[in-house]
Amino acid sequence: MAFLEANVERLKLRAGRVSVVAALVLAGCTAAPKIELTAYSEANVLAGATMLEKLSRVSQLDQLGDTDADAARCACAAALNAFLASGGTWEELAARFGFPAVPTQESVHRLQERLYDEANVDGEPGIYGACRPVYDAARNVVGWERKEGDEAHRVFEAVGLETWALFGRSEATLHDRREAVLAYFRERPLGALIVGVNEDMDSGRSLPVTPGTFANHYIVVLQRDGAFLRLDSWAEPGARTLHAMTDTEVRELVFETPITLLATALAQR
Secondary structure, three states: OOOOOOHHHHHHHHHHHOOOOEEEEEOOOOOOOOOOOOOOOOOOOOOOOOOOHHHHHOOOOOOOOOOHHHHHOOOHHHHEEEEEEHHOOHHHHHHHHOOOOOOOHHHHHHHHHHHHHHHOOOOOOOOOOOOOEEEOOOEEEEEEEEOOOOOHHHHHHHEEEEEEEEEOOOOOOOOOOOHHHHHHHHHHOOOEEEEEEEEEOHHHOEEOOOOOOOOOEEEEEEEEEOEEEEEEEOOOOOOOEEEEHHHHHHHHHHHHHOOEEEEEEOOOO
């Protein structure tokens, strides 16, 4: 399965990236509105009894006048969401990066922006991330490697995440990730997957990557009490970013996606 050259050109114009099968290639769209919401303030402390509740209204878009990477920093939002949802603490990040110990919308947005500025070494919009499977002589998957130019690992490492790719067992079943995904969540009930999707930037829907489309966005996928949830940072400031996934969404975005899934774990510290 291959992506059409015409679509590759479209992606270059829109996000400065090329999407390929069995690689995770992610970037933000080229423009994001500074949306005015009367009920929203950058000074708001993240509200909720649990960290997941706190994250459920944190967008990658903000109302700060001196940030300009809102549209392109989905990788940074996803990395922070994965770290915090899987047991990392804001206090750790605050101490490491010099932010207040109590997280506000502004402090999270400024950390997203800092991570983006430090990881975006090629100067193109978005964070480039790509990896590929490694096969043995029988074409069974025996490992994985990052492709040259990968920027995404810079974000994950800065936040404090270890990441690795999940594939099917062999080249013939490369995109059948169900077994690997379920095994991951059995071993790590609080784990978080970083997933490339074809985000509809107008509606905020996370769509599967299919021939003729491309991955332009990162989301985080969780499993809690047997149900799959997605944290999608492409939302108006203050809007809900945590959503239950349908069985179809789980199949198309996770179990059978042609775009590599990254499993995460808190780095040893």
